[in-house]
Every structure is written in structure tokens, then in C-alpha cells.
Amino acid sequence: MIKVLKAGFYTTVQDMGRIGFASFGVPVSGVMDSYSANIANSILDNSIDSALLEITFGGTKIQFLADTFIAISGADFSPVLNQQKIKHNTRIKINSGDVLSFGKLNFGVRSYLAVKGGIQTPKVLNSRSQYQSITKNFRLQKGDILKIVPCVDDTKSTNATVKLNLPYFTSTDVECFEGPEFYLLSLQQKKQLLKTMFRVSSENSRMGYHLKETIRNNFPSILTSGVVPGTVQLTPSGKLIVLMRDCQVTGGYPRILQLTEKAINKMAQKTLNAQFKFRLINA
Incomplete structure (x- = not known):
């Protein structure tokens, strides 16, 4: 015991x-x-x-x-x-x-x-x-x-x-794939997404990490669709949310990226104001 x-x-x-x-x-x-x-x-x-x-x-x-x-x-x-x-x-x-x-x-x-x-x-x-x-x-x-x-x-x-x-604990590279709605991003938005050094906000938990930096958009809402740990959602306000292990199973925000298993693990060891960049890898 x-x-x-x-x-x-x-x-x-x-x-x-x-x-x-x-x-x-x-x-x-x-x-x-x-x-x-x-x-x-x-x-x-x-x-x-x-x-x-x-x-x-x-x-x-x-x-x-x-x-x-x-x-x-x-x-x-x-x-x-x-x-x-x-x-x-x-x-x-x-x-x-x-x-x-x-x-x-x-x-x-x-x-x-x-x-x-x-x-x-x-x-x-x-x-x-x-x-x-x-x-x-x-x-x-x-x-x-x-x-x-x-x-x-x-x-x-x-x-x-x-x-x-x-x-493993200090790396700022977070590997990911294109998400189902990645195509909604303009060329400029894609460049911004992959060049920005993002920071973890105070809103971080086992459910998800909200990021401080934003990406402006006017995307239409999407039908509620399946999400999994590692899904990166982009909200109408421009805020990005990295879903973690306790995340819900469906969501209505565009899923612009999907983290690899390794990247989810690395994100789990980051806290308030930790910096990182998304690195897109080939499927």
C-alpha cells in the first residue's frame, strides 16, 4: 500500500x-x-x-x-x-x-x-x-x-x-501535421502560423493549452466534428487551443493542425509563458 x-x-x-x-x-x-x-x-x-x-x-x-x-x-x-x-x-x-x-x-x-x-x-x-x-x-x-x-x-x-x-524538455520545436481545415488558411496566415513563436497562456490544463498569440481570421463556423488529443483549434477571436489528453471528443472550431504523439508529450512538459514554434512535417 x-x-x-x-x-x-x-x-x-x-x-x-x-x-x-x-x-x-x-x-x-x-x-x-x-x-x-x-x-x-x-x-x-x-x-x-x-x-x-x-x-x-x-x-x-x-x-x-x-x-x-x-x-x-x-x-x-x-x-x-x-x-x-x-x-x-x-x-x-x-x-x-x-x-x-x-x-x-x-x-x-x-x-x-x-x-x-x-x-x-x-x-x-x-x-x-x-x-x-x-x-x-x-x-x-x-x-x-x-x-x-x-x-x-x-x-x-x-x-x-x-x-x-x-x-526533450527544452526544445521549442513542436512537430505537427496539417489539420482537416488547414486549407482554410491563406498563404499569409500559414506563414504566420509557422513562423510565430507562441507562448502558453495561464489557461492551460489537462484539457487544453490556450496560446497567447493570435491569428486573425473570419472563418465560418464548421459542423461539430471529432477532435483528439493534439488537435489545434483556431477560434473566431484568433486564439489557438492545443487540445490535450482530457479534451472533449467533438468541437466546432476549425482544426488547423494535428500534433504528433511526440509533440503532445513535449507540450505536456511546458507551462505558463513557455515558448515554442509549430513545425510542419510531411505526412
Whole structure:
């Protein structure tokens, strides 16, 4: 078991999400940064779909009530185990009673804590991902108890490590494809879209990132159409919205771009005023 001593700013249980329920209006959800989450699970030889903790902006403190192994990847919030600093992307032995906490932000936005065997919260619609109105709670609360798989004696080395890819967190290139309504843009608007250094506004969440810079347009409204994580919408006011993992399944704004999976992951590690440029790639 894991006991939540301090939930932090926004900590949730996530896996790879709910696939196949869009017709019921259910978002995919799942980890915002699948690249980092997969690293943490892979270090522990977990399945890629094993549930883990997604810790946003740190501040989380937990106590382990059983022996296990852990790995931390993604953003660096200066993790300490029993007041001793521990490394990212490394397999670490945990003893019952150990306390893990996250503090000062060094880089990134979301950190991933994987536990050997995965976190065993109840599945809802084939996923353990927390989401408001779908699961009992949409984020962790102080005092929560999370079930984990009892860890048998593991004789493998506890020093398994993956090299940190810092440029992944600092790159300003966001790769994307043309969206279904990209053709509505004039040549000048297309140039502006691809040359502008955009900034993330204060309106950013697991649902979507609103950008500060705008692109003026007089496009007609479109029929409500399907959207997915990574869809970039252009509103009548000129504001761009990058949809993220908890986004709705339909929308009525022109879909001018579609981010790659890698780009969605990189966006998930950006926060207020972070700068980036869209880079169009060939289909």
C-alpha cells in the first residue's frame, strides 16, 4: 500500500487511457507525457499500460507501507527518499515505512512515479486513469491509500538507469501535421502560423493549452466534428487551443493542425509563458 501524506498541486493516477469510448463522450485521458511515463515503467519491467502517479508541479509526499521498487521520470521536482536525494530514471529499492517527497522544480511540469507491478486502483471503462465524473475521485487527496502489488524478493540489480534527455524538455520545436481545415488558411496566415513563436497562456490544463498569440481570421463556423488529443483549434477571436489528453471528443472550431504523439508529450512538459514554434512535417 501507499499512503498519501500530501497530495501536492495536482497528482493523479494515470495509465494509457480509455480507448474506444469516444462515441459515449468519454475522453481518452491517460498520461499527459507518455514518453516519460513509459521510461519509468520500462525501468521496472512493468507493462507500458501499468498505472502510475502523474505529479504536476511537485509538492507531493507519500509513504510506502510495503516493500517495492520505484522509478521516477519526467519533470525534476528534487525527489528525496527519507530526506536523501535520489536519481531520476533509476530503479530504486523501497522498504516499508519509507517516505518519498517532491520539492523544488528544476525543469518540466509533470513527473511520473512508477511502482513495481503498477498501482492497483479500480478500473473504470478499462482504465485506472482518474477523470472527473468518470472515476470516484479526479485527483489524489491527503490520506488516500493506494493498493500496489506485493513485491517478491527481486535479485536484479537496483541500479538500472536510463540517461536523461534534457533537450526533450527544452526544445521549442513542436512537430505537427496539417489539420482537416488547414486549407482554410491563406498563404499569409500559414506563414504566420509557422513562423510565430507562441507562448502558453495561464489557461492551460489537462484539457487544453490556450496560446497567447493570435491569428486573425473570419472563418465560418464548421459542423461539430471529432477532435483528439493534439488537435489545434483556431477560434473566431484568433486564439489557438492545443487540445490535450482530457479534451472533449467533438468541437466546432476549425482544426488547423494535428500534433504528433511526440509533440503532445513535449507540450505536456511546458507551462505558463513557455515558448515554442509549430513545425510542419510531411505526412
